[in-house]
Amino acid sequence: MSRRNIYIVVGLLLVLLVAGYWFLLLSPLRAEIGTVEENITREQQELTVARTKLAQLEGIRKRAEKNRGRILELGKMLPPEPQIPSLLLQVQDLAIESGISFMSISPNVGDPEGGVSRTNLSLTCDGSFFDVIDFIYRAEQLAGGPGRLLMVQNVNLSGKDLSATPPELNVNMTLIAYQRARVQGGQ
Numbered sequence: 001m002s003r004r005n006i007y008i009v010v011g012l013l014l015v016l017l018v019a020g021y022w023f024l025l026l027s028p029l030r031a032e033i034g035t036v037e038e039n040i041t042r043e044q045q046e047l048t049v050a051r052t053k054l055a056q057l058e059g060i061r062k063r064a065e066k067n068r069g070r071i072l073e074l075g076k077m078l079p080p081e082p083q084i085p086s087l088l089l090q091v092q093d094l095a096i097e098s099g100i101s102f103m104s105i106s107p108n109v110g111d112p113e114g115g116v117s118r119t120n121l122s123l124t125c126d127g128s129f130f131d132v133i134d135f136i137y138r139a140e141q142l143a144g145g146p147g148r149l150l151m152v153q154n155v156n157l158s159g160k161d162l163s164a165t166p167p168e169l170n171v172n173m174t175l176i177a178y179q180r181a182r183v184q185g186g187q
Helices: 003-077 084-098 129-144
Strands: 101-109 116-128 150-161 168-180
Touching: 084 101, 084 116, 084 129, 116 129, 129 150, 129 168
Parallel strands: none
Antiparallel strands: 101 116, 116 168, 150 168
């Protein structure tokens, strides 16, 4: 064999080795690297989405603490039941604070309407004009305490002892206390 043939054979062997290396080892390895890079890109996108979702959930968790307190306040303003005894105590406390004296209180629980039920309280009391005004103000501000949500509907004033200082009035009024109506289905 001549030198020239040896160089040709060696050259062909080198070309076959390079081609074999390319097709058998390097090409599948490059394809696998491409797949891994696509997976990395996809996982990074999923990680970004997950981090965004985590930040949103953290914000919701922080607001949930405030919302729990607000839900408790609203639950006191609109309880699920009429809770007549506690309502009467709250109204009696308002009367004592404002300086009026009750002669009678008559509760009447109404039918639910639009998710809210009403309890009407018919009140008869004695006090001065300013004491009555103070009572009405306190009753309507009770929800800010937080307490029951009350509304004064009717107020009828008549003179009891106009010679007293300040003049004493006899007052008939209707207070409305609100509560959540029960929803059908046990909720």
